[in-house]
Amino acid sequence: MKKKNEKEGILLESGTNEIEIMKFRVLGEFYGINVAKVKEIMMTEKIKPMPHSHPSVEGFFKPREQLITVINLANYLTGATPEQGARDLFIITHFNKMMVAFRVDSIEGISRISWQSIQKPDRTLANGAESVATGIAQCDNQLVTILDFEKIVAEISPETSIQIEEIEQMGERDITTAPVVIAEDSVLLQKMIGTSLQKAGFKDVKIFNNGQECWDYLSSLRNDPDLYKKANILITDIEMPIMDGHRLTKLVKEDMRLK
Structure with a gap:
């Protein structure tokens, strides 16, 4: 094996x-x-x-x-x-x-x-x-x-799973303007990650249900002069229907504008 x-x-x-x-x-x-x-x-x-x-x-x-x-x-x-x-x-x-x-x-x-x-x-x-x-x-x-x-x-x-309380123990965090883009197909993890980021000070968070939806969004920003004001941090799951996280990150890294 x-x-x-x-x-x-x-x-x-x-x-x-x-x-x-x-x-x-x-x-x-x-x-x-x-x-x-x-x-x-x-x-x-x-x-x-x-x-x-x-x-x-x-x-x-x-x-x-x-x-x-x-x-x-x-x-x-x-x-x-x-x-x-x-x-x-x-x-x-x-x-x-x-x-x-x-x-x-x-x-x-x-x-x-x-x-x-x-x-x-x-x-x-x-x-x-x-x-x-x-x-x-x-x-x-x-x-x-x-x-x-x-x-x-x-x-x-x-x-045994990740608990929101563990994030809360970190205390208050300064609000950051860095926009976060998430690709995650699990509704449970979408809520958990979104809540955790909010508590950590990230207020601009966009969540997509799979890598393809996330890639379509990032691609639409390719020629946007405000790209980094709309997508600065990418968080992705690995296993997702339609497009997985490995494929998504590969496409981003190969794109001269998005990488």
């Missing part, structure tokens, strides 16, 4: 706007995760239950002296607790200094696709709330839901 992650890093850094998706099944449905987020795949092991934990947390196990929390993805996604299969697998990830294993039914392979082919799900599919899906992609004639694993971990264990 190490070689695969190194390959993924080279791929993304090149700004090709592509991603490698590991496809897996949960209760018969196809889901996906960015290969770069996967540390390894493991056979399931005996798990020690964790008292008073979230319903989707099965417990933990300790392979190679490393404590790993196990999340039952079927339970999180549907609320059901199906019987555990002998062929179940653990997808091992690392988020916010926390090792997490997600139980899945099977691994179905890896597909390389363009971010342009990934569509953000309509919010009506989640009753108006932000979906746990990063996007929907067509992989080998299958519709695959790419999950936001950071959001899953943050919902199950909020204390």
Whole structure:
């Protein structure tokens, strides 16, 4: 898996706007995760239950002296607790200094696709709330839901995510006129970053839902004499539908006016 992650890093850094998706099944449905987020795949092991934990947390196990929390993805996604299969697998990830294993039914392979082919799900599919899906992609004639694993971990264990209170502890900051442009597809992170910047003294903040929208805005300012009064600081997510952060920053750096 190490070689695969190194390959993924080279791929993304090149700004090709592509991603490698590991496809897996949960209760018969196809889901996906960015290969770069996967540390390894493991056979399931005996798990020690964790008292008073979230319903989707099965417990933990300790392979190679490393404590790993196990999340039952079927339970999180549907609320059901199906019987555990002998062929179940653990997808091992690392988020916010926390090792997490997600139980899945099977691994179905890896597909390389363009971010342009990934569509953000309509919010009506989640009753108006932000979906746990990063996007929907067509992989080998299958519709695959790419999950936001950071959001899953943050919902199950909020204390492990970034807290606004940590920003407030920094105290008051002088107001700055430097305009900030943000590319971020997560509504949750849009609010968190926007609020944090406001508290840090940045009052001119523009937020876009993906790299393409952000690039269109920056491109429109290319010949504006007041460019740096409208866009001075760029903050971007890496994984976004249509255009990712690597592609966005590559385009900006290659533009003689915007770089």
